[in-house]
Amino acid sequence: MRETSVKVWSSVGLAVALVAVACGTQTNNSGKIGGTVHVLAVWSGSEQASFQAVLKPFEEQTGIKVLYEATRDQDAILTTRVEAGNAPELASAPSPSLLARFVREGKVVALDQILDMNKLRSDYDKSWIDLGTINGKLYEIFSWTALKGLVWYDPKVWNAKGYKVPKTWDDLIALQNKMKQDGTTPWCIGLESGSASGWPGKDWIEEIVLTQAGPTVYDAWWQGKQKWSSPEIKQAWQTWGQILGPNDSNVFGGKNNILATNFGDAGTPMFANPPKCLMHYQASFITDFFVKAVPTLKAGEDFTFFPIPDVNSQNAGAHVVAGDTFSVFKETPQSRALIAYLATAKAQAIWVKRGGKLSANKEMNLSDYPDDISKSLADALVKTKVAKFDAGDLMPGAMGTNFWKAALAFVSNQNELDSILANLDKIQQTAYTS
Amino acid sequence: MDFSVLLTDIPTLLAVVLGVPLVLAAYIVGGEYLVRRLPDKNRPQLRPWLWVGPAIFLVAAILLIPAVFTVIQSFQDNVGTFVGLQNYSTQLADFPSGGAWIAIRNNIVIWLIFYTLFVLAFGLILAVLFDRVQYETMVKSLIFMPMAISSVALGVIWKFMFWYQPAGSPQTGTMNAIVTVLHHDPVAWLQDQWPNGLAVLNNLALIGAATWGITGFSMVILSAALKGIPGELLEAARVDGAGELTVFRRVIFPLMMPTIVVVGTTLVIFALKAFDVVYVMTNGNYSTDVLAFRMYNLLYVSRDPAGASAVAIILLVAVIPVLIFNLRQFRAVEARR
Numbered sequence: 001m002r003e004t005s006v007k008v009w010s011s012v013g014l015a016v017a018l019v020a021v022a023c024g025t026q027t028n029n030s031g032k033i034g035g036t037v038h039v040l041a042v043w044s045g046s047e048q049a050s051f052q053a054v055l056k057p058f059e060e061q062t063g064i065k066v067l068y069e070a071t072r073d074q075d076a077i078l079t080t081r082v083e084a085g086n087a088p089e090l091a092s093a094p095s096p097s098l099l100a101r102f103v104r105e106g107k108v109v110a111l112d113q114i115l116d117m118n119k120l121r122s123d124y125d126k127s128w129i130d131l132g133t134i135n136g137k138l139y140e141i142f143s144w145t146a147l148k149g150l151v152w153y154d155p156k157v158w159n160a161k162g163y164k165v166p167k168t169w170d171d172l173i174a175l176q177n178k179m180k181q182d183g184t185t186p187w188c189i190g191l192e193s194g195s196a197s198g199w200p201g202k203d204w205i206e207e208i209v210l211t212q213a214g215p216t217v218y219d220a221w222w223q224g225k226q227k228w229s230s231p232e233i234k235q236a237w238q239t240w241g242q243i244l245g246p247n248d249s250n251v252f253g254g255k256n257n258i259l260a261t262n263f264g265d266a267g268t269p270m271f272a273n274p275p276k277c278l279m280h281y282q283a284s285f286i287t288d289f290f291v292k293a294v295p296t297l298k299a300g301e302d303f304t305f306f307p308i309p310d311v312n313s314q315n316a317g318a319h320v321v322a323g324d325t326f327s328v329f330k331e332t333p334q335s336r337a338l339i340a341y342l343a344t345a346k347a348q349a350i351w352v353k354r355g356g357k358l359s360a361n362k363e364m365n366l367s368d369y370p371d372d373i374s375k376s377l378a379d380a381l382v383k384t385k386v387a388k389f390d391a392g393d394l395m396p397g398a399m400g401t402n403f404w405k406a407a408l409a410f411v412s413n414q415n416e417l418d419s420i421l422a423n424l425d426k427i428q429q430t431a432y433t434s
Numbered sequence: 435m436d437f438s439v440l441l442t443d444i445p446t447l448l449a450v451v452l453g454v455p456l457v458l459a460a461y462i463v464g465g466e467y468l469v470r471r472l473p474d475k476n477r478p479q480l481r482p483w484l485w486v487g488p489a490i491f492l493v494a495a496i497l498l499i500p501a502v503f504t505v506i507q508s509f510q511d512n513v514g515t516f517v518g519l520q521n522y523s524t525q526l527a528d529f530p531s532g533g534a535w536i537a538i539r540n541n542i543v544i545w546l547i548f549y550t551l552f553v554l555a556f557g558l559i560l561a562v563l564f565d566r567v568q569y570e571t572m573v574k575s576l577i578f579m580p581m582a583i584s585s586v587a588l589g590v591i592w593k594f595m596f597w598y599q600p601a602g603s604p605q606t607g608t609m610n611a612i613v614t615v616l617h618h619d620p621v622a623w624l625q626d627q628w629p630n631g632l633a634v635l636n637n638l639a640l641i642g643a644a645t646w647g648i649t650g651f652s653m654v655i656l657s658a659a660l661k662g663i664p665g666e667l668l669e670a671a672r673v674d675g676a677g678e679l680t681v682f683r684r685v686i687f688p689l690m691m692p693t694i695v696v697v698g699t700t701l702v703i704f705a706l707k708a709f710d711v712v713y714v715m716t717n718g719n720y721s722t723d724v725l726a727f728r729m730y731n732l733l734y735v736s737r738d739p740a741g742a743s744a745v746a747i748i749l750l751v752a753v754i755p756v757l758i759f760n761l762r763q764f765r766a767v768e769a770r771r
Binding site: 035076080195253255256259269276396398401405412423430 | 442598622624626717735736738
C-alpha cells in the first residue's frame, strides 16, 4: 500500500516537472521561440489596431504571443508596475526623465548587448541614438517619430477664400485677423486627453519658446535653469494668448470647448460644411484621426499642412520632434526578439503605410509613405535643422504634468498668467531635486 | 484570456495552491491540539485569540504597520532625513488656492456635505415611496443596479452624459441635450468653474455621477429599517388623526434615525475617500482635485512619497473622528436590537 502511494506521487511529480520543463522552454521543431511577452504603451482605438498590425507578422514568425496593454497614464502605471516588481518586458515612451530615473535605479535593461549596434548605427542618424543614450548606454530605440509644430488646413476652403500659407509669424497673425473679419473662427483646439489633458497646449508653448527665444533658452528651460516667470517664457505664453485671442475668442467654441474636446476630435469641425474653423495645430500623427472621423477625406486634397512659421526668423528651421520609443524592462528571449523586431524598418513600415507615423530609420523607403502628405512630412523631418525633443517630456514628471495643467488653467483664464507661472516656478524648485 | 502564463512558474503555483491551505490547516489543527492540552479553565481565554490570530496578523501586516511607516515618512524628506512639519507646511501653504487646499475644500466641504446629503435624501425618499408601490422589488432592483457597475465605467458613462459641444452643434451629451431643449446654452459641466472660478458646478457634476452609483446602497439599507417599524405604531398615529407627512416626520423619521446616522457616516467616509470618479472624469483639473487623487499624483507622478504621506495623514486625521462616531453608532444600534 505504502509503496504504491510513493509510486503514484513520484509519477505525479515527474509529470508536473515535465510540464514545467515543457512550458519553460517550449522550443519546438519549427525554430519558433514561443512564449509570451508583455508590452505597455499608450495607443488605444485605431492606433492600437495599427500597432497590433505591426505585431502580427512578428507573432506569426516567432510564435511569441504579445500581450498588449494600453494606458494614457503611462508614467504612473509603469512606475507602479516597476516598483511592484511586475514590470512589463517592454514599454513604450515613458517620459525621458522617468526613464533616466529607472536607469539610475537599475530597472531598465541596456540595449547595447541585446541589439546589433552596428546595424542600428547604420540605420539611424546619430542624433536619434544620442537621444536614447544615458550615461553612455542605449536604453531606448525610436520606432516611430512625429513632427510637431504643424498647422493643418483644408486647401479647398483656403483657395476659395484666397488665403495664402503664411511665411512669417506676422503673416500668420494677419491671416487669423482676416479670417475673423471674414466671419470664420480661425482655430480649432482641443486639450482633453484623460489623465494627460492639456498636453496639446504644452506643444504650442514649446514650439513658441523654441522659435521665439531660441534653442539655448529652450534647453535651459527644460533643464530647470530658466524660470517660468522669466521674460522669455512669459512672452511665449502671451504669444499663445495672441493666437487664442481675448477670452479664447479666436478658437471655435471658446474656452469650454477647448477644455472639453479630445485632442483627437479637435480638428474635425474643420471639415464641417460650412467649416467651423480653418486651422488646426497638431503633430503629424493627427492625419490618422482626420481620416477616421471623416472617412471620405483625401490627404493632400482635403487637408494638408504647413510648418508653423518661426516666431523669430533667427531661429528658422528649429522644430520640436517626438518619438515612440521602446525600452526593455525584463530581458527574456521573447523581449529580445521583439525589441530587435521593432528597430527594423520592416516593422516600422507597417504602421507608416497605415498612415499617421513617420520613421527616422534610414532604411525606410519614401515610397512606403501612403500619400504625398506623409512624404513631405518625412522630407520635413529630414530637413529640420535643429531638432529638439519635447521639452515637457524631458522635464521631471511633476514639472511636465503641471505644465499640462498650466495650459488648461491658462485657457480657463488668461488673466491669471502671472499666478500660473509663479506656481510653476515653485514646482520647478523642488521637481528637479527629488 | 490566456492562462498559460500561470504555468510558467510551477513552484510558485504549487506553493500557492497547496501551501497556503496547508499552512492554514496546520495552524488550526496544531493550535487546537495545543489548546486542548491546557487545563479546562484556561481554554476559553485562549481559544478566541487562536482563531482571531491570523486576522490580527493580516491587519497588522497590511494596514497597521504600513500606517505607522506612513506617519514616520510624513515627517521625513524623500531621502529619509527628519524634516519635522515641513511636508505638512508645503501641503498647507498658500491658502486658499495653493498646496492641497483645493483638494481639502472639495473633500471636506463640497463632497462631504453634498454627496452625503444627496445620497441620504434620495435613498430615504426612494425607500419611503417604493414602500407604497406594487412592484417594489423590481423598482428597487433597478435603482440598485448601478452598484454593480465599476466606478471607472460609471465615470466614463457620466463623462458621456456631460459631453459638451459648443452652442449650435448637435448635443450628443444627455445633459446638454436637455439643457438646449430648454433654450439655454450648453453647459461645460465638467470644465466650467461656475460661479466665478469657485468650481461648485463641476464638483457637483462629479458628485451627481457618484451619487447615481451609490444611491441604491443607502436605499436598500434605509428600506430595511423602514420595514422594521411596527405597523401598529403607524396605525396608531393615523387613528390619532396624523396626516401622512406628520406620520413620516414624527414617527418614521425618528425611528429610522439611528440607521440614517450609520449610513450617513459611512457615506462621509466614502466622500473623503473619493478618487475614481475624479480620476476618470476630470483628472483633478479645473479645481476638482480631491485628497486621495492628490496623494496618488504626488506618489506616482511627482514621485514625492513624503508629500504623499503627509496628504495621506491629513486624510486619515479627517476620517478618524467619523470612524469613531460610526463605530459607536453602530454599536448603539446593535445594542438596541
